[in-house]
Amino acid sequence: MKIDTTDTLPRLIPEVIPQKRVKAPAKLSFASIRAALPLALRKLSPRQMVHSPVMFTVLIGAALCTVVTVIDLASASADAVFSLAVTIWLWLTVLFGTLSESIAEGRGKAQAASLRAGRTSVMARQVRLDAGRRPAVMADLVAAEFIQTPATELTVGDVVVCSAGDTIPSDGEVIAGLASIDESTITGESAPVIRESGGDRSSVTGGTKVLSDQILVRITAAPGQTFIDRMIKLVEGASRQKTPNEIALNVLLVSLTIVFVVVVMALAPMASLANAVPTPIVLVALLVCLIPTTIGALVPAIGIAGMDRLVQHNVLATSGRAVETAGDVDTLLLDKTGTITFGNRRAVGFFPVEGVSNRELVVAARLSSLADETPEGRSIVELADAELAAPELDQAELAGTELAGQLSLREPSLESLEARARAGEVQLEAVEFSASTRMSGLDLVEAGYKREIRKGAASAVEAYADAEGLPERAAQEVQRVSESGGTPLLVAENGKVLGVIELADVVKPGMRERFAQLRLMGIRTIMITGDNKVTAAAIAKTAGVDDFVAEATPEDKLAVIKHEQAEGHLVAMTGDGTNDAPALAAADVGVAMNSGTPAAKEAANMVDLDSDPTKLIDVVGIGKQLLITRGSLTTFSVANDVAKYFAIVPALFAAAFPGLGLLNIMGLSSPNSAILSAVIFNALIIIVLVPLALKGVKYRAVSAAQALGRNLLIYGLGGLVAPFIGIKLIDLLISLIPGLN
Numbered sequence: 001m002k003i004d005t006t007d008t009l010p011r012l013i014p015e016v017i018p019q020k021r022v023k024a025p026a027k028l029s030f031a032s033i034r035a036a037l038p039l040a041l042r043k044l045s046p047r048q049m050v051h052s053p054v055m056f057t058v059l060i061g062a063a064l065c066t067v068v069t070v071i072d073l074a075s076a077s078a079d080a081v082f083s084l085a086v087t088i089w090l091w092l093t094v095l096f097g098t099l100s101e102s103i104a105e106g107r108g109k110a111q112a113a114s115l116r117a118g119r120t121s122v123m124a125r126q127v128r129l130d131a132g133r134r135p136a137v138m139a140d141l142v143a144a145e146f147i148q149t150p151a152t153e154l155t156v157g158d159v160v161v162c163s164a165g166d167t168i169p170s171d172g173e174v175i176a177g178l179a180s181i182d183e184s185t186i187t188g189e190s191a192p193v194i195r196e197s198g199g200d201r202s203s204v205t206g207g208t209k210v211l212s213d214q215i216l217v218r219i220t221a222a223p224g225q226t227f228i229d230r231m232i233k234l235v236e237g238a239s240r241q242k243t244p245n246e247i248a249l250n251v252l253l254v255s256l257t258i259v260f261v262v263v264v265m266a267l268a269p270m271a272s273l274a275n276a277v278p279t280p281i282v283l284v285a286l287l288v289c290l291i292p293t294t295i296g297a298l299v300p301a302i303g304i305a306g307m308d309r310l311v312q313h314n315v316l317a318t319s320g321r322a323v324e325t326a327g328d329v330d331t332l333l334l335d336k337t338g339t340i341t342f343g344n345r346r347a348v349g350f351f352p353v354e355g356v357s358n359r360e361l362v363v364a365a366r367l368s369s370l371a372d373e374t375p376e377g378r379s380i381v382e383l384a385d386a387e388l389a390a391p392e393l394d395q396a397e398l399a400g401t402e403l404a405g406q407l408s409l410r411e412p413s414l415e416s417l418e419a420r421a422r423a424g425e426v427q428l429e430a431v432e433f434s435a436s437t438r439m440s441g442l443d444l445v446e447a448g449y450k451r452e453i454r455k456g457a458a459s460a461v462e463a464y465a466d467a468e469g470l471p472e473r474a475a476q477e478v479q480r481v482s483e484s485g486g487t488p489l490l491v492a493e494n495g496k497v498l499g500v501i502e503l504a505d506v507v508k509p510g511m512r513e514r515f516a517q518l519r520l521m522g523i524r525t526i527m528i529t530g531d532n533k534v535t536a537a538a539i540a541k542t543a544g545v546d547d548f549v550a551e552a553t554p555e556d557k558l559a560v561i562k563h564e565q566a567e568g569h570l571v572a573m574t575g576d577g578t579n580d581a582p583a584l585a586a587a588d589v590g591v592a593m594n595s596g597t598p599a600a601k602e603a604a605n606m607v608d609l610d611s612d613p614t615k616l617i618d619v620v621g622i623g624k625q626l627l628i629t630r631g632s633l634t635t636f637s638v639a640n641d642v643a644k645y646f647a648i649v650p651a652l653f654a655a656a657f658p659g660l661g662l663l664n665i666m667g668l669s670s671p672n673s674a675i676l677s678a679v680i681f682n683a684l685i686i687i688v689l690v691p692l693a694l695k696g697v698k699y700r701a702v703s704a705a706q707a708l709g710r711n712l713l714i715y716g717l718g719g720l721v722a723p724f725i726g727i728k729l730i731d732l733l734i735s736l737i738p739g740l741n
């Protein structure tokens, strides 16, 4: 018999995949610049500047020029106005650099403020733990005592109770009960989600709100280390660390800087031979124009903006490195239950083998699940209770069966069974479910009769029952359930297979289209599941993944990752269960579903608040865009510097080396004007490029190599041409100002 899944419990309402939170793109307004200014000034401290060697060099240059200018002014030198102008623009160059970073951080500040609002300090109802014992079930709560504890003082291991209307005080794991929860403070999405103990949907986040029912939560976050705390630090850029790519780029920029310092210092003795010794102001100006200040100033802003985009897509990354790696991922592994499917696998029917009554199977299935705290186990008890209460299943059905003389046909609860065990009436041993045995059950000795009841994956129970093959009826049902994409569980007692329990699950909507999109991006998708081959094949077909691995243990999941990596692939893994944790940790990019277990979220380097496995599409896009933006702006910056070289040097030495006059194609009004124009251009280009650094270079779904080639062309050529036009225009303006020429 099979019951309709649509009208049993509210729990069956699928967890809707929320739409991504859409935010207005933060434009570069005067207000945002003004707001960022105080922080930008604070960032001018040498201690902070030293992290950006290129800009630090400019800072030293500006300081040096300030001294020279003071001397020039004091001695009323003819060059005083020029020195002052160059010095001011050098300081502006440094300031524009720190300003771009502060503007990028400022965009996260607004988000951080709204997150902080969700972190209002609540009082938690902490459950007093008597002599190391903690209440494991809600029933124990009746007698339990509560202590009012401020949320900020809760530590790892504390147990709190949260009822409808309560704000969950800190991050934790549901250890008893089931509740619907409003997670809109962190996801921006108001559709409630279900969190429950025992399964892969057991984690709750501090600051979210219980809408109905009651749960016991064991706190998993230390004070100040909660999810929201980490998110705030992230959007503010406070915990930002340089990624390997950024470090590599920095090495390149430092090398270029050193080369140009040497070049510029060598100019002085060379020029002195021709009696044209440049002033220190000119040398510093020249140096600043030649070193890669544009990219040096914009690197932090580009990185912060990338993380910011990720947060806007409701993904929390623990490192910028993972985001960059995501840009190059070509293989995606996904867990099935809870990732591709909604994960509320529930019993929908019992199918006995020939010679076994329905009641016999239902009773055995129920007993085998009494001590099984997984959602699957609880759903079996619920369905069994519904069936056993049904009028058509009366006691008469038992007459003549092996069970007729048994007392514990239908124990009301595990507690009463345990009470009887304590009283010595029965012997009881629970066999918990584990991902490696893929079975759970109960050993029960009563009145000298031993019952060893197991349920689990067909292959596991078949091996356990050591019969010669499955009874035909069982094999048929296993096949039928599997082909429909459901999970069949075999029930066996004392080595004899009694029948099949059908567990049903639903594939999340829109998977097929999104996996097709991943394929277009050159990413192969592999579903990896502990379920049997037939079920896996059915779900793989419905969801549209490229490949699948069935009957996988946690070790297998890890091995598949290692294998793919050994073949030279960059691997992303999405999962939700504790059994996914090793694989999530080993993957190059590990994305845990926010609905998943704390272990999975801890192991992953990203958490998707929407629990959407295809979110990787966005993550890959953001990663690629980050890499392309940085590459494009580096190209632009270096090309710029080369162009500036040809713009200034001929103007500077035309008088001393008349041959250079030929190269003076720009015809700038005077050497001083050429220098000042270049310095001004060099500073302004930073500000001009800030919006692009924040928004990211336009990214299309083409291969990374294609995109890079195209952008190198645009930004390389653009970078070469821009200074000629810009410097000429500024020179024209400057030539109008008296005293500068």
Ligand SMILES: Nc1ncnc2c1ncn2[C@@H]1O[C@H](COP(=O)(O)OP(=O)(O)OP(=O)(O)O)[C@@H](O)[C@H]1O
Pocket (backbone or CB within 6 Å): 335, 336, 337, 338, 372, 374, 376, 377, 433, 434, 435, 438, 439, 440, 455, 456, 457, 458, 487, 488, 489, 528, 529, 530, 531, 532, 552, 553, 554, 577, 579
């Ligand atoms: N409570 C349970 N008792 C007995 N057997 C179970 C129970 N839950 C699941 N199983 C069986 O164990 C198999 C593996 O379960 P598990 O949920 O750990 O798989 P998994 O590796 O996480 O894969 P996925 O989540 O993709 O299905 C299931 O396919 C099912 O046959």
Ligand SMILES: [K+]
Pocket (backbone or CB within 6 Å): 288, 289, 290, 291, 292, 293, 294, 641, 682
């Ligand atoms: K420069």
Ligand SMILES: [Mg+2]
Pocket (backbone or CB within 6 Å): 200, 335, 336, 337, 338, 576, 577
């Ligand atoms: Mg799983």
